[in-house]
Amino acid sequence: MVRERADGREFPFEWADFERLRQLSYSHSGIVVPDSKFQMFYTRLVKRLRALGLSSFGEYVEYLETHREAEFSHFINALTTNLTSFFREPHHFDFLRDTVIPQALENRVPRLRVWSAGCSTGEEPWSIAMTLAEHALPKGLRFEVLATDIDSNVLAQARAGIYPLNRLEGLDLETRRRWFQKGRGANADKARIKPELRQFVGFRQLNLIQPFRHTEPLDVIFCRNVVIYFDRPTKETLISRYADSLKPDGYLIMGHSESLHGISTRFRLIGRTVYQKQGG
Ligand SMILES: C[S@@+](CC[C@H](N)C(=O)[O-])C[C@H]1O[C@@H](n2cnc3c(N)ncnc32)[C@H](O)[C@@H]1O
Known part of the structure; x- marks a missing residue:
């Protein structure tokens, strides 16, 4: 008792x-x-x-x-707080489609590399992969998405890519049909990400306050609704590491209530919580 x-x-x-x-x-x-x-x-x-x-x-x-x-x-x-959703803050995915992809095509980038840092249960990296698979691949632009989080439980869910159907409610029918497989029998209330999307996303446990290295520079980093829990020195160090990890004109995308104002001079604001690295 x-x-x-x-x-x-x-x-x-x-x-x-x-x-x-x-x-x-x-x-x-x-x-x-x-x-x-x-x-x-x-x-x-x-x-x-x-x-x-x-x-x-x-x-x-x-x-x-x-x-x-x-x-x-x-x-x-x-x-940790793991709140997230598919295509959360949709303007960031429009930015990928309308700016990042056309620029990459113009600059003949062979492969776009995007990192979802603090990916939680995976809705963010899967949304990035859906956007790129729909709008980059048909134009011959290949891509890869790296998804990381400190929390091993959410990372396991992200990797499994299985979601209760109510998590898909905000998605249009076409997106649901194209990228999700509905479960059967005992799993009738769930859907899983289709195998053809899985090849593009890699998952890894990573603590953002420890030093990290990427094998090649990145085109875009999504770090949304993560640094909100960090104090100024932690933010400054992390944002500087992000700048080091990006290509010279790479982009850093933050959450709706986050700002780099007074935190870093290595980025300039170019859209709604969209930052571009400056000065190489
Ligand atoms: C609110 S979720 C954001 C999910 C997604 N980026 C979004 O905006 O929808 C914050 C995530 O940051 C992760 N996180 C917190 N501290 C972290 C750290 N030091 N290193 C890596 N991930 C961390 C949490 O585990 C959590 O999954």
Whole structure:
């Protein structure tokens, strides 16, 4: 039987526990946790205490510090916000179709390379791949999409490419028919990405606050609704690494409430949260 305490909590959770845990979140993932997330921390992490058979948050902190390899991914998975959708902020996909593809064709780029950094459950990289498969491939322009996230759970869902049908509701019929296979029997309420699209997208676990290297420079980086959780020094370092990873005129696409104002002078704003690298 689970016993509740006077404050309604199954385990004591003090401000000092919260401080220690959010410090670990920051040092490991760059995610800054505001005071307002106190209850959310408790609710999400209490499941880990139960799963591990621990009896206090103090024990959990100790466990986390002594089992970094094994426990940190659970810890981060419990804390990240993974909200996303297909063709979220559709103007960014119009930008790919109307600007990136024509420019690449004009410059005779052999293959477009696009990175979805912080891809969550995959709707973003699959939407990028659909756009490029529809508008670049028929013109002879090949492409590849790299999709990464720190959270191994969402990455597994992204790679599987299987979604409840209600996640497809905003998509037009043609897009659904072309790129999704409806499940049968027990899976009748799901759809999966068709095999012909899978070859274009590669998935990898990657922590954006650690240094990364790409084998070849990129044409476009989508990093939407990710840096919103980072503080200024973390953002500055990451954006500078993005600039290093892009081709001289490459593009960085941010989320609707994110801005590089005061963060980097290596990009200039050229559209709605669309930035272009400047100065090579
Ligand atoms: C709100 S989702 C954004 C998904 C998608 N880009 C979009 O805009 O729809 C934020 C994602 O960033 C990921 N994330 C947070 N911190 C990260 C880090 N340090 N490295 C890599 N990914 C991180 C989270 O796991 C989460 O899946």
